Amino acid sequence: MRAVRIDEFGGPEVLVPVEVPDPVAGPGQVLVRVAAAGVNRADALIRSGNYHRAGRPPLIPGVEGAGTVAALGEGVTGFSVGQRVVALDGVNAPGFYAELAAVPETQVAALPDGIELTHAAALPVAWLSAWYCLRHLARVTKEDTVLVKAAASGVGSAAVQIAAETGARVVALAGSPEKAAWAGEFGARATIDTSAHPDDAEVDEVLRLTEGRGADVVLDTVGGRAFGRSLREIGHGGRVVALANVALEPSTVDTRDFYPKNASILGFQLTNLQVHGGYDPRPDLRELAERVAAGTYRVPIETVVPLAEARAAHERLERRDNRGKIVIAVPGE
Known part of the structure; x- marks a missing residue:
């Protein structure tokens, strides 16, 4: 699959488009075919090596995204292949700057009709x-x-x-x-x-x-x-x-x-709330998505950047001149 990877910590220039093996949905995981990934301060901190839970390179950044279910791991029954979903995972960091991401089912919520995947990808963090x-x-x-x-x-x-x-x-x-x-x-x-x-x-x-x-x-x-x-x-x-x-x-x-x-x-820190507080984000994610779909809330997307240009997304984020969210669009098959 196509992805953007960090092989060493540093500035936006270390975000490099690569081809990597497809991930596989393990037990309790949902394999998401990513359509859009939100760009967050946490991604920039991961990239620079300053995030409190960042692993060591090589790694794929991106803690939130939206797309469709590509496959289900053993024991997962609450979803179906092709279903539209939103997902996050700052705990295990599967990396949403990619065409596919294997995510624990506890971090995935089904989406209602009426919300675009680009908008849904902006919900899990901000x-x-x-x-x-x-x-x-x-x-x-x-x-x-x-x-x-x-x-x-x-x-x-x-x-x-x-x-x-x-x-x-x-x-x-x-x-x-x-x-x-x-x-x-x-x-x-x-x-x-x-x-x-x-x-x-x-x-x-x-x-x-x-x-x-x-x-x-x-x-x-x-x-x-x-x-x-x-x-x-x-x-x-x-x-x-x-x-x-x-x-x-x-x-x-x-x-x-x-x-x-x-x-x-x-x-408040979202990842630690899940790790130490047992917070299940799915009910709140579903409620937010339903309110966006109903028109109660408007998700302002300022910039949509292709996956291969993730570096430009981080450069814009760090200039702090954006209004609303920056989102990475992941091309389909």
């Missing part, structure tokens, strides 16, 4: 993360003001829609006027261009928009210094959910910014 953080951890309600950082990203644009659907007042933060305006189209009541409100000015603008109360929920997808600001932006009894550190820098925390407010700090 959308599932936003959904779990807002619905299960922060338990957002219509009474809440929700602050979404990096709102023009895949996670951010999903989070704006998920929070807005509950009736919450959403404030979307993004790093340029264009990105902030774009994020606002998904249901945010207010937007903040962080390039015009750096550091303390960002905190002041959040407090102005909330009449000094601060937010009830902050979804921090940035980390680093931004996390320190999140603690100052949260209100009394609020919840700060931290799920990334794309800033790749330490976070300096002043406990006086949150403990007097009885605020909660909640951490």
